[in-house]
Amino acid sequence: MALKYELQEVEVWDGNYAASHALRQAQVDVVAAYPITPSTPVVENYGQFVADGYVDGEFVMVESEHAAMSGCVGAAASGGRVATATSSQGFALMVEVLYQASGMRLPIVLNLVNRALASPLNVRGDHSDMYLGRDAGWIMLDSFNAQETYDLNLCAFRIGEHRDVRLPVMVNQDGFITSHTAQNVRPLSDEDAYKFVGVYEPIDELLDFAKPVTYGAQTEEDWHFEHKARQHKALIDSRPVIENIFVEFEKLTGRKYNRVESYMMEDAEVAIVALGSTVESARVVAKYLRDNEGIKAGIVAPRVIRPFPFDAIRTALENCKAIGAMDRSAPGGALGMLFNEVSAAVYTTSSRPIVTNYIYGLGGRDLTLEQIKDIYRELKKNADAGEITTKIQQFVGLRGPKLEFFETRRG
Amino acid sequence: MAITSTKNLKEFSTANDRFEGAHLLCPGCAHSMIVRELMNCTDDNLVIATNTGCLEVSTAVYPYTSWDTSWIHIGFENAATAAAGAEAMYKARKRKGTLKNPDAPVKFVAFGGDGSTYDIGFQWLSGAVERGHDFTYICLDNENYANTGGQRSSSTPIGANTTTAPAGRVSYGKKENKKDMMAIMAANGAHYVAQVAPNKWKNMAQAFQKALATEGPCYINAISACTTEWKFDSKDTIHVSDLATDSLVFPLYEIIDGHELNITYRPKNVIPVRDYLAAQGRFRHLFKPENEHVIEEWQKRVDANWERLQRREEARV
Numbered sequence: 001m002a003l004k005y006e007l008q009e010v011e012v013w014d015g016n017y018a019a020s021h022a023l024r025q026a027q028v029d030v031v032a033a034y035p036i037t038p039s040t041p042v043v044e045n046y047g048q049f050v051a052d053g054y055v056d057g058e059f060v061m062v063e064s065e066h067a068a069m070s071g072c073v074g075a076a077a078s079g080g081r082v083a084t085a086t087s088s089q090g091f092a093l094m095v096e097v098l099y100q101a102s103g104m105r106l107p108i109v110l111n112l113v114n115r116a117l118a119s120p121l122n123v124r125g126d127h128s129d130m131y132l133g134r135d136a137g138w139i140m141l142d143s144f145n146a147q148e149t150y151d152l153n154l155c156a157f158r159i160g161e162h163r164d165v166r167l168p169v170m171v172n173q174d175g176f177i178t179s180h181t182a183q184n185v186r187p188l189s190d191e192d193a194y195k196f197v198g199v200y201e202p203i204d205e206l207l208d209f210a211k212p213v214t215y216g217a218q219t220e221e222d223w224h225f226e227h228k229a230r231q232h233k234a235l236i237d238s239r240p241v242i243e244n245i246f247v248e249f250e251k252l253t254g255r256k257y258n259r260v261e262s263y264m265m266e267d268a269e270v271a272i273v274a275l276g277s278t279v280e281s282a283r284v285v286a287k288y289l290r291d292n293e294g295i296k297a298g299i300v301a302p303r304v305i306r307p308f309p310f311d312a313i314r315t316a317l318e319n320c321k322a323i324g325a326m327d328r329s330a331p332g333g334a335l336g337m338l339f340n341e342v343s344a345a346v347y348t349t350s351s352r353p354i355v356t357n358y359i360y361g362l363g364g365r366d367l368t369l370e371q372i373k374d375i376y377r378e379l380k381k382n383a384d385a386g387e388i389t390t391k392i393q394q395f396v397g398l399r400g401p402k403l404e405f406f407e408t409r410r411g
Numbered sequence: 412m413a414i415t416s417t418k419n420l421k422e423f424s425t426a427n428d429r430f431e432g433a434h435l436l437c438p439g440c441a442h443s444m445i446v447r448e449l450m451n452c453t454d455d456n457l458v459i460a461t462n463t464g465c466l467e468v469s470t471a472v473y474p475y476t477s478w479d480t481s482w483i484h485i486g487f488e489n490a491a492t493a494a495a496g497a498e499a500m501y502k503a504r505k506r507k508g509t510l511k512n513p514d515a516p517v518k519f520v521a522f523g524g525d526g527s528t529y530d531i532g533f534q535w536l537s538g539a540v541e542r543g544h545d546f547t548y549i550c551l552d553n554e555n556y557a558n559t560g561g562q563r564s565s566s567t568p569i570g571a572n573t574t575t576a577p578a579g580r581v582s583y584g585k586k587e588n589k590k591d592m593m594a595i596m597a598a599n600g601a602h603y604v605a606q607v608a609p610n611k612w613k614n615m616a617q618a619f620q621k622a623l624a625t626e627g628p629c630y631i632n633a634i635s636a637c638t639t640e641w642k643f644d645s646k647d648t649i650h651v652s653d654l655a656t657d658s659l660v661f662p663l664y665e666i667i668d669g670h671e672l673n674i675t676y677r678p679k680n681v682i683p684v685r686d687y688l689a690a691q692g693r694f695r696h697l698f699k700p701e702n703e704h705v706i707e708e709w710q711k712r713v714d715a716n717w718e719r720l721q722r723r724e725e726a727r728v
Contacts, residue, residue, distance in 0.1 A: 030496065056503070070485055213481060218472045
């Protein structure tokens with residue numbers, strides 16, 4: 001039996017510590033993990049909780065991130081609650097097994113503390129690792145601060161383990177900005193948290209010998225398509241389940257989450273679409289611009305990155321005129337992911353707002369409030385002109401000559 | 412060690428099979444003999460993890476499965492870690508009282524070919540053994556990547572003709588010696604290590620039983636003669652296996668706790684290495700005059716190794 005951990009009404013936690021406490025409160029059975037900056041403290045703290053008797057699970061420190069996710073798959077198939085954490089290169093190393101975890105429909109919770117991908121080697125936060133995993137068949141949640149990291153971890157177990165979902169879930173947080181910045185966090189008591197997450201219900205487990213199961217079978221052109229299609233359907237169909245769990249969580253805590261978060265969008269003319277802690281910076285700027293420059297600025301942020309909220313993001317953006325899609329990942333010879341996906345969504349509206357793409361913050365480069373102001377001002381110019389007045393893709397905060405690509409043919 | 416008795420041939424042939432015969436392995440493949448014997452030598456519940464390879468692709472093609480027990484395959488390299496994860500979950504759930512059948516004895520076994528054991532899964536195996544998980548890893552060692560059509564692995568012996576270390580006008584095939592996984596696993600901290608062969612099936616069953624009864628990580632190197640890539644007639648699998656063990660190319664021995672070495676089979680008549688090589692198409696080119704030196708050197712190596720094993724056995728260190 002695990003010991004109860006006495007918590008204050010308000011704790012001062014960083015994102016990593018918040019995630020560790022959520023894993024502890026969910027009474028995870030197995031954590032198989034490998035350390036990497038900036039996610040290391042998630043599993044270090046968890047290991048200390050195990051050592052101090054605050055959680056009664058197995059803590060397996062393996063020899064690589066690939067093995068971490070492999071161990072998680074073996075453990076999850078054996079009928080218990082499983083979680084881990086990683087970042088960047090470690091995430092890249094476990095990508096092979098991410099696909100296998102989702103293909104086997106195993107509800108593992110992975111804390112992905114976002115960090116740039118080498119080369120050049122960089123330990124700071126950007127969203128390259130998050131983007132690398134976006135087709136892996138996982139549900140992907142995004143937190144913008146430590147409180148949300150905590151809350152979404154609790155929700156992640158509920159979502160992934162739900163009988164109609166049965167999929168692994170990633171909880172993203174920004175490396176260092178969220179993971180290492182101490183903030184006020186209001187935790188649930190151990191009892192309330194566990195009651196919300198619930199007792200794990202094993203399904204098709206390797207340890208039920210009355211009903212042997214085969215995990216990880218082979219399918220070729222005769223069945224592979226059907227399996228992958230059903231997996232996609234399970235992801236798309238998880239939308240109402242996610243919403244219901246968010247509603248339940250709101251009833252318990254008063255904190256409301258949505259598949260797409262919208263701020264000041266009721267009358268917004270221009271909107272920034274962003275992920276992670278940038279959302280909070282943009283909120284400060286939008287309010288300032290509304291008060292001081294009369295720009296009707298708003299923010300739209302996917303809380304759920306996968307399944308991509310094609311429907312909800314379209315609804316959120318339909319009535320604005322100009323959108324800046326902010327991608328914090330090297331686009332690798334294309335437009336940014338958010339630009340592409342947001343454009344596709346709003347293209348199916350009758351208003352078809354103008355969308356431009358801003359690449360920023362790679363390798364932990366700061367995005368200043370002044371830069372965000374300039375982006376909103378550009379968006380305002382686009383809105384007034386009814387067309388894109390800049391290049392479609394621009395790099396923000398880059399040293400040297402301005403880097404920008406592609407011109408509009410709409411007009 | 413609580414060793415249950417080994418079934419005799421009649422009991423073996425009529426036992427309830429947890430590995431169904433309707434699989435897709437080649438006729439004459441030794442893999443299925445080894446797997447069936449593992450599953451026949453214990454009545455305990457088994458959780459089996461299998462690396463990608465011949466065994467995996469031939470036994471779990473949806474919507475069929477040959478496994479009448481719990482079975483998981485993740486990737487080419489990580490069966491040891493899958494078994495380790497399952498074992499960790501078993502321990503956690505046993506402690507918490509959430510197992511459906513908490514008193515049923517359970518054993519964790521991982522299978523891999525030599526490609527996944529000696530090469531791509533080496534790190535995963537080493538890590539799982541170092542961490543001391545209670546499981547048995549069985550390498551089905553057919554000395555090549557048979558599933559992908561016969562490429563060299565670090566288990567392939569010197570002189571073998573493979574598609575990626577081909578013999579030709581100026582090459583006698585693979586230039587490097589086979590990696591010594593027995594020594595590596597003993598040094599890695601495996602509590603029990605054994606080399607077995609399906610032709611010596613009682614010897615093999617005893618080694619399996621010892622491994623399953625040993626707490627902690629165990630490693631078994633099972634020689635699996637490959638009719639397709641070693642190039643012998645599919646009816647000759649046991650004959651070729653006999654040549655392997657009786658020529659001492661594959662000596663059968665065990666190492667307990669990293670130091671106590673016991674030779675478990677001593678051939679009455681040791682046959683020349685060249686007789687073993689001559690039975691297989693993969694070594695045909697070695698019998699050309701310009702390649703004869705490879706056979707001579709091989710015989711010397713086998714003699715020296717047999718001497719080394721006997722010395723180790725006497726020394727008990």
